[in-house]
Amino acid sequence: MSVFAILRSWLDDFASLFFPRLCVCCGGGMNKAERDVCTDCLCSLPRTRMHEIEANLVEVRFFGRVDVSLATSFLFFEKDTVVQKLLHEIKYHDNPQLAVRLGLMFGTELKGGRFESVDVIVPVPLHEKRLKERGYNQSERIANGIAKALGKPVALNVLARTKGNETQTKKGAYERWENVRGIFSLMDAELVKGKHVLLVDDVLTTGATIEACVEALASAEASVSVATIATVQ
Secondary structure, three states: OOHHHHHHHHHHHHHHHHHHOOOOOOOOEOOOOOEOHHHHHHOOOOOOOOHOOOOOOHHHHHHHOOOOOEEEEEEEEEEOOHHHHHHHHHHHHHHHHHHHHHHHHHHHHHHOOOOHHOOEEEEEOOOOEEEEOOOHHHHHHHHHHHHHHHOOOOOOOOOOEOOOOOOOOOOOOHHHHHHOOOOEEEEEHHHHOOOOEEEEEEEEEOOHHHHHHHHHHHHHHOEEEEEEEEEEE
């Protein structure tokens, strides 16, 4: 180990005395190898394993609504849990790198399975105003992580959110559907024409947002699959 590396290690240890690195989920201390989330919290994440199951709970949610080839979610969502804390961290606490890491973990699970047939990854877009406020699109960062694991490209100019809408958080199923009706537009069909598109978002609740995106993609003659970090049960 070089003198520089030893000095840097000492400085890191000294800094940790005054600015300890804490897990965003449990608030506990983390060692040098851990980032954002401690090992205990990572191991406790409620993985769905739905990517291994045909006609799983996420896929059947779209039956009779829109044509979705495959669908899965990485984690089960419940309020006041580790998963909610993770989602809040990537959406409201300026932590885009955590979104990338979650996407990479998710993509690693998808690798070698049914989702290998995906040609291109498309994140659900944010409206320009919200993107400016947040500074990044968490779904895009998740998509980047999945893309790295699967070795697939990300296409950012396929869909656009052309109308601003109210937050979906406290709305019921019908209100959510009405809130996203007609807000997405297909910008460049040639990027996905005839391809297998993986549509990526952070959380799946009623499916209204995903459904609106799939409808916007319909004229591109592409097959669409869905992947979200979390889903309500």
